[in-house]
Amino acid sequence: MNTPLPHAERLEALTRLLADWHWLWSPAPFTHAGAPWPERTPAADIAACLQALDDARCQRLQQRPFDASPLAAWLPVDELARLVRVPDGAPPIQAPEAWAAHVGGRKWQQMLAFAPQVAVGQGQRLVEWCAGKGHLSRLLARRHDGSICALEWQPALCESGQALAERQGLEVTLVEQDVMAPSVSRHLGDADRVVALHACGDLHVRLLELAREQKVAISLAPCCYQRTRDKIYRPLSRQAQQQAERHGLSLDREALALSVQETVTASQGERRKREQANAWRLGFDALQRRLRGVDDYLAVPSLAYGRMPERFEDFCRWAAREKGLTVPDGIDWDAYRRRGEACLQRVNRLELVRHLFRRPLEVWLVLDRALWLEEAGFEVSLSQFCPRALTPRNLALVAQPA
Ligand SMILES: C[S@@+](CC[C@H](N)C(=O)[O-])C[C@H]1O[C@@H](n2cnc3c(N)ncnc32)[C@H](O)[C@@H]1O
Incomplete structure (x- = not known):
């Protein structure tokens, strides 16, 4: 691919586009019974175009929002696609099957794909941040033949991680x-790196903060930007602060969550289940609006995987109990179920606008992190360390203090 755009230039262009179209990508269609957008050109044309899409095209655009998008008639699709293009990382390392035990x-x-992002010389000391059972540490210890300190706060994970490392004779210490x-x-x-x-969120921000202070190299794949204390995102870098202020871009937690909402790794079965759950939630939404006599969305708690009731009626009764609503006799459950399914068709199509801005948001957040380190004198590179199908959180930030 061509030489990547400098981080500051890319951030500036993305800030402008995210701010210009904020009114279109930020409202969640799921929570609106009608159009989620203000009456503003070209909202009505976009809505009409999306509603006319057949299922196959809709699904294709969910997976590949930048390819042959009908939204290009109104939105800067090609420019967004160009701005989110990040160079691929080095190919994955090869490792014996036996090393994969317990992972x-x-x-x-x-x-295997992330390992090449971790350059380390003989005898250098690595630290793993939020290590879980230290699976990555074990792979890196084998690859670099050195010692690694893996930080994790859950005692049970530390204990089983330590046992695994010892059984395999590796110099990994779970702390x-x-x-x-x-x-x-x-x-x-x-630490050398x-x-x-x-x-997640504040956990990796803390790492960046300490790396800046203590001038330590890092290899980071960030995720869950929305797991943060602040309700409104405070850009880390001076440049992102200035750009956001100049263009009037403000990101709340929902916007941060949007940057990581993707189902590319879900199986067909999981996808079907999620679709059904969404349709039922929308069916309940129609019902609750009638029961309360209030035409507003009512957030219903999420249900742990596998806890979804078997029947739509049971789901609605559970949701009504959760929200303190009384369900009268004589509800036509089938009609509300069908209504939910029809709403989902509409919502899925309107959501295609947000699919276009999801990766730009994520890249913007990663650029903010990269620039924060650059402003502290680090040399920073960004790459895509694996295909999206393996994990959509596939951006790696590698930084070296000057
Ligand atoms: C998303 S997992 C990632 C684990 C591992 N790096 C991986 O890729 O599988 C996040 C890990 O961070 C740990 N964690 C969460 N908060 C933490 C904290 N404040 N201090 C240390 N570890 C924490 C969790 O227990 C969990 O093991």
Whole structure:
């Protein structure tokens, strides 16, 4: 691919586009019985175009929003596609099958793809941030033939991780440590690099903060940007702060959550179940609006996987109980179920606008992190370390202090 755009330039262009179209991508169609957008050109044309799509085209655009999009008639689809293009990382490393013991298949593939992002010399000291059972640490210890300190706050994960490392004769030490606690900085003192695969929101921001202070190299694949204390996102870098202010871009937690909402790794079965759950929620939404006599969305708690009732009626009765609503006799359950299914067709089509802005949002957040380190004198590179089908959180940020 061509030389990647400088981070600051890319951030500036993305800030402008995200701010210009904020009114269109930020309202969630799921929570609106009617059009989610203000009456503004070209909202009505976009809605009409999306509602006319057949199921196959809708599904294709959910998967590949930038390819042959009918929205290009109104929205800067090609420019967004160009701005989210990030170079591919080095190919995955090869490792013996036996090394994969105790690691889930998909996680193992992610780790093989992430490993080349971790450059480390002989005898250098690695720290893994939010390590779980230290699966990545074990792979890296084998690859680099060195010692690794893996930080994790759950004692049970530390214990089983330590047992696995010892059984395999590896120099990996699982340390029970809350990475948000001040005491964490002692682990970075003599570290040559900190690695973090899928460290959530504030947990990876804390890592960036300490890496800046202590001038430590990092290899990070961030995720779950919405897991953060602040209700409104405060850009980390001076450049993102300035750009956001200049263009009037403000991101709340829902916007941050949108950046990571993707189902590319779900199986067909899981997808069908999720579709049904969404249709039932929309069916209940129609019902609750009638029962309350209030034409407003009512958030219903999520249900743990496998806890969804078998029948639509039972789901509605559960949701009504949760929200303190009384369900009268004589409800035509089938009619509400069908209504939910029809609403979902509409919502899925309107959501296609948000699919277009999801990756730009994520890239914007990663650029903010990259620039924050660059402003502290680090050399930073971004790459896509694996295909989206393996994990949509496939951006890696590698930073080296000057
Ligand atoms: C999303 S998992 C990632 C685990 C592993 N890196 C992977 O890719 O499978 C996040 C891990 O961070 C740990 N964690 C969450 N909060 C933490 C904290 N404050 N301090 C240390 N670890 C934490 C969790 O227990 C969990 O094991």
